[in-house]
Each structure stands twice: as structure tokens, then as C-alpha cells.
Amino acid sequence: MHPWHGRSGAMILAADRILLQPGDPEPVELVNADSRHPLVIVCEHAGRAVPAALAGLGLRPADMDKHVAYDIGAASVARKLAAAFGAPLVMQRYSRLVIDCNRPDDARDLIPEVSDGITVPGNCGLGPQDRCRRIAEIFLPYREALDRILDAAPRRIAIAIHSFTPVLAGISRPWDIGFLFRKDVATSHALARALSRRRPDLQVGMNQPYAIDDMSDWFVPQHGERRNLPHSLIEIRNDHLLTEEGCDRWAGLLAACLGELIEDHLS
Template identity: 45%
Template sequence: MNRASDTSLRFGTHDVPPVWEQNAAGRSPFLLTCDHYGRLIPQMLGDLGLSDAERQRHIGWDIGIAGVAERMSSALDAHLVAQRYSRLVIDCNRPPEAASSIPLISEATTVPGNEGLDAAAAQSRRRLIFDPYHQRIDAVIDARLQEGQPTVLVSLHSFTPSYAGIARPWHIGTLYQHDRVLPPLVLQGLRAEPGLVVGDNQPYAVSDDTDYTIPVHGERRGLLNTGIEIRQDLISDAAGETQWAERLARVFSEIEVTLKQRGLI
């Protein structure tokens, strides 16, 4: 990588826009977001000094969640807003000022292409990828509110079966910070499914320091919100993606009924 070019980073002729959407006219109250949907890297940045095998790991994207998100969008008639570029370029679910926004080391793997970046280079990545994605989510929420369309934010992610050598027993978890309405309903719905180990703010919890999408688009906008984390070995193929999308669509359809009965949407 020519690091000097990073300060004036721009997309090449074969690069695609960072934002990808599905079912923009969907009438569901659920707005789906997918911060780690893709693992693309802008042409100008090459491979960030990593092999393709490394870039395909969790450090590069949320394995399996793209297929789940697309299937959920179709099943629920929900608008999906997703981000195509690798979290190694810039993590779209981290505050830009956080050290993990452009990681020098990710899960013990050094990212050579992220070494020695100055503030201008970091800002260039934000301008190219991070800002358009979050500006689009803002615009979608604004339009829905102006139209009087109920909006409930669901941020979709996946997690590794083990971390630092410790196995993670959860099949799925619901993540939250301040919302005390939606996450309990998600927990209730998932725990009614046979055989599932469901995490309550596990394997992660949402915070202003470590997350961006839920705090900024959910909490600051006053929307009901939750994060969903699915263990990656369960969605590593199309069959798993379909199974989990169908399960989540069923759970969220029931939640929609409950929210309407309570007058919350």
C-alpha cells in the first residue's frame, strides 16, 4: 500500500459505494442495519498487508450475517441498510475517536496497512466509508418519521464461537444499553424457542465507548432498539442463514404484535 495515497483516499473504478440497501419501501416497523456486512477494501489500500485467509476471518467482517440480514429483510418486509467495506478499513460500529476504529491489531493479528496513519488519513477513511453509511441511516430514519412510519432499530451482527481460547456457549444474544422495552421481548421470544442458549447482553454489551449504531441512531433518536449477535458457526452456510433468519422473522413478527397492542408503534 502507498500510505501517502491514503490521505487522499478515493474509490477506484472497480470499487462500489459503501452503502447497500434492500427493500427500501418495506413497511415493517423494523429498520435493519448491518455494520459489518461486507469485507471489501478500496483499491487504493490494496490488501492492507493481509492474506485473503486473514481477511475472510471475523477480523474482516461478521461471517454469515449478510445472508441472515437479507433473508430477514425479505421475510419481515423490512428495510435493510448495510455497509460493504471491511471493518479493518474502518469499523462502522465504533466511535471514530476510539482506538479500535481503525485497528492496528485485531484479535492478535497485526494489520500492516493500518500502521502509521495520521489524522488526515484516518479522516479520509471516515469520509469515504463511515460517514456515507451513517448519513444514510439518519436520512432513512428522518424520512420514516416524517411519513409517520413506526421505526424500531435492529442492528445485526455475528460473533466467534470462542474468544481468547474460551468457548462461548450462547447461540444468540440480544445487546442493549438503555432500552428496557425491546430487549426483554427479544429475550422472551428467543428463550421460547427450543434448545437455545440466549445471552442477555452476552457476548457483548452496548456502550457509548464501544458502539456507534445503537447509541447514535437508536438511543439519541429515541427509538426502540436492540442489537442481535448470532454465533458464526451456526450461520456459516446458506442453510444456517435461512434457519436463523426464519427464526428471527418469527420472533420479531410476534414482537410487532405485542408492540402494537401496547401502543408503542
């Protein structure tokens, strides 16, 4: 394996596993791995696993059921979309509290000590070696798997499926769904138009509930923009995704919109 030079300047060798042990899940789950479908689906915040060696990060188990640990419902919506299209899906199994796979390696909150008011004892005062192991064993396999999937066939669009909490730091977020983008304005706007035609009652946010930037995002700058591949990061408010029926409804809606986009613009 080649050494990897992160944006932080750290050189990381990922040849040996030190953090992940037998019994820990593999970081990456691939669905429809051999598919040559032009759509690629990614879900960086799908999972809430914690390597056994990190002893639950010192959190109460109930904290791992909250949005701070993972994107509630996102994995279910992503799986349903992958099934609807027969498209490849790349998912991260480890919690974003272990390492956030939608961040550059020098992001301050790559391995957060505090997230939405919850202190993460297992992340406090980490040394460079501890950070490097999480990058090497969880973050890099994910990025490399996604690069391999994107390289494996002519891809025409990539979407990331996320969910957001209805209230953050005491502020309510009214949007039902947000489409996030920076340079590729067209893809997100086409999806938003297709959605609003079907469901004019929904409140659709463009670059809501937050905006993309190089310091806090990885998928849009590094996979979408760098490859000049049409893309959108889709954020669904997580109170819509608390049941399988809710996930079904939203996956169905998004599948219809994506199908229209692929048919009209990308085929």
C-alpha cells in the first residue's frame, strides 16, 4: 500500500491494522458493487459502529442512537434508492463520532471532542498516532472504495444521502429537504424542480441547512467537483425518516426525481 499524504501534511501508512480488530466490522459496505449504472450513491454517515478498542468512546449507549452519532434513516433511504436503480452504493459503517468521512483530514471536527453539546470522552486529547489510525483504517478505505466505484464505469451523477436534525443549538430548521452544492448548480436545481412539481407542499432548501465549504466537506469538493461529475448532497430532515414507511416514501420521491433527471439530461 502506498503512503497517503493528507491535507494536514501527515504521511499515513495504512498497511497494518492496529485499531480495528477481529470482530470489528469492515469500514465500507458496498451494495451493487459490480453495477455499471451511471448513478453512484454514497452515504458517509450511514453507520454508528465504534471499534471495540475505543470502548464506546466513553459515551452512554443511548447517545449512539442520536443524530450526533449518525444520520438517522439515511442508510435506509440510500439502500432503497440503490435497489430502485440497481446502482452502486458506498456506505461507511463507523459512526461520524469515530471519524467523519465527509471532512478533509485537517478539519477541526474530523474527530469531534464535542458534538451538538455532547462531549465525546474517547476523542478528547487524542495524539497524532490515534488520529492517524482512525484516518488510515476507517477514512482511507472509504475514500478509496468510493474512488474505485467512481472509476469502474462511466458515471454520470453522484448523490450523497444525509439527514439532519430538526433543531440544532436551539434553532428550528424548517426545510423538509435540502439540496447542497457549490459549483454544480444545475443538478441540485433540477432535482429541486422535479421534487417541487411532485410535492409543492414541501419546503425545499437550497444550500440548507448549511453551505458547502472546503473545510467542512469532502464529497462535493473532492468527488463531485474534482471529477467534474454532476452531483448533489441531499439532506432530508430526520423526523421524516423515523419509520420504514417514511424512508420508503422519501426514497420513492427521490427515485422519481433522479429517474427524471437521468432520463432527461444525462442519458
